[in-house]
Amino acid sequence: MANEEQQVINYENAGRLVISAITYPIENAKTLIQMGHEPIPPFRTKTIFGSPALGLPNVFTYVKHIYQVDGLSGCYRGFAPWISTNLVYRYSLNKVKESFPPIKNEDRDDEDLNEEERLNVFACVLYRGVVCRAVAVIVSQPLHVITVRTIAQFVGKETKYSGIFSPIWTILQEEGIFGFFSGVLPRLLSDIFIYTVATTGVFLAHEFVTKDKEVRKMVDTLIQYVANAAFYPLSVVGTCMSVTNSGLVAGSPPNMPHYNHMFDCWTHLRSIQQHKRGSSILWRYYTQVSSQHAKQL
Numbered sequence: 039m040a041n042e043e044q045q046v047i048n049y050e051n052a053g054r055l056v057i058s059a060i061t062y063p064i065e066n067a068k069t070l071i072q073m074g075h076e077p078i079p080p081f082r083t084k085t086i087f088g089s090p091a092l093g094l095p096n097v098f099t100y101v102k103h104i105y106q107v108d109g110l111s112g113c114y115r116g117f118a119p120w121i122s123t124n125l126v127y128r129y130s131l132n133k134v135k136e137s138f139p140p141i142k143n144e145d146r147d148d149e150d151l152n153e154e155e156r157l158n159v160f161a162c163v164l165y166r167g168v169v170c171r172a173v174a175v176i177v178s179q180p181l182h183v184i185t186v187r188t189i190a191q192f193v194g195k196e197t198k199y200s201g202i203f204s205p206i207w208t209i210l211q212e213e214g215i216f217g218f219f220s221g222v223l224p225r226l227l228s229d230i231f232i233y234t235v236a237t238t239g240v241f242l243a244h245e246f247v248t249k250d251k252e253v254r255k256m257v258d259t260l261i262q263y264v265a266n267a268a269f270y271p272l273s274v275v276g277t278c279m280s281v282t283n284s285g286l287v288a289g290s291p292p293n294m295p296h297y298n299h300m301f302d303c304w305t306h307l308r309s310i311q312q313h314k315r316g317s318s319i320l321w322r323y324y325t326q327v328s329s330q331h332a333k334q335l
Contacts, residue, residue, distance in 0.1 A: 160241045176222065190284075
């Protein structure tokens, strides 16, 4: 029985790896969009409500542009450190989770627990999840920085970040050990906030909104979506902070200011209404930047 379960897990992991490989070009393009790189001029279109607007290419058109410029290898630029980041993140998260003692009543159905027991399980699960994610983000951040900077090379056609081991030496030489943790704070806050809000929202929904299991699944999905959307700007800030002032064209004026810290980046992106760029991969619209804000670039 145990062997069959392990085999199922192996098949699931292999399936996720295949899906990740297929969809990676979208992740690549989305990262460039978060940096603010728009190589295709805006065009006249209408919003979904019929109002005239200037549109930007959707993520699939963006991927096509990358392919036309750099071929298939360009679409998979940064794939090795990206998949390594995910593997290290998941491994660290699971290892830290295993170090925690079992949570009493965690595997029991909610209906079999009283209110105090359910609250205790929620608090323990939330605490464990936050700690696990904090460790996983910090451990995987160096690889995440390498991933973002490798992708960013598309903008300036640089080659200083290639593979996994060569960028490690480059960052050590140019920025020291702290270079590996560029952008770690917004990424850490994003992960913790999303998990905390989603976990708390699900608990409250299960406790006070509905007991129907099918309805709960839909509510859980909606809560997860709302949590991800609410803290998406932190992902944009994290991407920018990982590449700003790194010596790459994508992280230097006029493409990007040299941000001093995440709050500097957050304030600037909000002022030009760019803190949510990349949140929609299908319908994207151009936001005019005032001449005053343009001078900051």
